[in-house]
Amino acid sequence: MRDIGRIWAMLLDVQIRPDEASPPPGGRPYAGRQRDERLNDEPDWTALVLRVRDHGDRAAFAALFQHFAPRVKAFLMKSGASASLAEECAQDVMATLWQKAALFDPTRASVATWVFTIARNRRIDALRKARRPEPEDLPWGPEGEPDAAEAMALQEDVSRLGKALAGLPEKQRALIERAYFGDLSHSEIAAETGLPLGTIKSRIRLALDRLRHSMS
Amino acid sequence: MTIRHHLPDNLLMAYAAGNLPEAFHLVVATHLSLCDTCRVQAASFDAVGGALVDDLAGSAMSEGSLEACLARLEATPVHRRGPVARREGVFPAPLQDYVGGDLAAVRWKALGMGVKQAILPTGRGARARLLFIPAGAAVPDHGHRGTELTLVLQGAFRDETDRFGPGDVEVADEDLNHQPVAEAGMDCICLAATDAPLRFNALIPRILQPVFRI
Structure with missing residues (x-):
């Protein structure tokens, strides 16, 4: 790598202020969260992915x-991978994020959700040597650019879901973690999960309806 | 298509976790292609996974891993977003990938009484098959040692529990003994997956079981 020095300089310089991100040419840009957002002080990951998508922005990456x-x-280590395999796969997952940034739809998933799905697929590949077929793709609407307000609303709901998960009784949370880290079979997972999915479901439903509508 | 029988949460969560046998993954992916209700539920379970991973205390990457990854990007081709063509046919896209085409590409093997099956190539842990039941015909009555998922792709069947039409999925376990009968009027085609051999109640199917791998 020739430009490590330059990249580090960029990194040190990186001010994660998505509201200052330059908008992509054309379309309705994702403007980023406002400063008075009640979410928390987390960076706006969606804005960073869109910078990767639109500008190949390495500092954002x-x-x-x-x-x-x-x-x-x-x-991956919790799912049984060795440290070195987990490290290698984590790099693969991040490279996939770069590669597929254009396919990310912020009205249907948060960046954390999207990264999780890539990591999960990599895990199935690397650890289980199996396949996980994906549902049929939904086509993109003619307007192309996902709606910014919907994307922000989804982020808020995901953030709320995270808080609700953190607030679950210890025993229930431990079971859910075991399910996701590959420790429970489908028959061991309770049919009634008790997860608060209401608002996030209606948000994803809206995004799907929009896609379906744009098809017809 | 009005879907009345959906996938239960435990299967959708295990699908989000990527922790089902491949044959079950295939049935879930095929059902999700037809059913927006379950697609929404599955996407919500993905969000749970995202929240769990986001909440983990990270495990430090080795020194230089970012630079190594950045260096890789030079050679990484970037995907462009393009229109996705909807594939026509009886089978949704994930199933077509396993069959190598639509209905016409299936290589059926006769099981007797007009019933046919085609086993699909999947990994260990469970077996996936397409079933063809002529209109009005019955599958020999049987019980289950594990879980059997049956997704209707065309036509409809009835058993002791209810009627299952296109897009409906029946989840059967040890407690269910049933004899699915295809409705009159249209041949019934299903995608079924089992994680343990079925338990046939009559002698003849029991004898043929190892031959047909059901």
Whole structure:
């Protein structure tokens, strides 16, 4: 890598202020969250992915990498991967994020959700040597650009879901973690999960309806 | 298509976790292609996975891993978003991938009484098959040792529990003994997956069981 020095300089310089991100040419740009957002002080990951998508922005990618790569690595290790395999797969997952940034739809998934799905698929591939067929793709609407307000609303709902998960009774949360880290079979997972999915479901439903509508 | 029988949460969560045998993954992906209700539920379970991973204390990446990854990007081709063509046919896209085409591409093997099956190539843990039941015909009555998922793709069948039409999925376990009968008027085609051999109640199907791998 020739430009490590330059990249580090960029990294150190990276101010994760998505509201200052330059908008993509054309379309209705995702304007980023407002400063008075009640969410929390987390960076706006969606804005960073859109910078990767629209500008091949390496500083934005680096910020995403520093947040998500260690978490993906931890996820894979909890699922039984060795540290070195988990590290290698985490790099693959982040490279996939770069590669598929254009396919990310912020009205249907948060960045954390999207990264999780990539990591999960990589895990099935690497650890189970099996396949996980995906449902048929939904076509993109003619307007192309996902609606910014819907994307922000989804982020809020996902953030609320995260808080609700954190507030679950310890025993229930432990069971859900075991289900996701590959420790419980489908017959061991309770049919009634008790997860508060209401608002997030209606949000995803809206996004699907919009896609379906644009098809007809 | 009005779908009345959906996938239960435990299967959708295990699908989100990527923790089902491949044959079950295939049935779920095929049902989700037809059913927006379950697609929404599955996407919500993905969001749970995202929240769990986001909440993990990260495991430090080795020194230089970011630079190594950035260096890789030079050679990584970037995907462009393009229109997705909807595939025509009886089978949704994930199933077509396993069959190698639509209905006409299926290589059926006769099971007797007009019933036919085609086993699909999937990994360990469970077996997936397409079933063809002529209109009005019955599948020999049987029980289950594990879980059997049956997704209707064309026509309809009835058993002791209810009627199952296109897009409906029946989840059967040890407690269910049933004899599915295809409705008159149209041949019934289903995608079925089992994680343990069925338990046939009559002698003849029991003898033929190892031959047909059901």
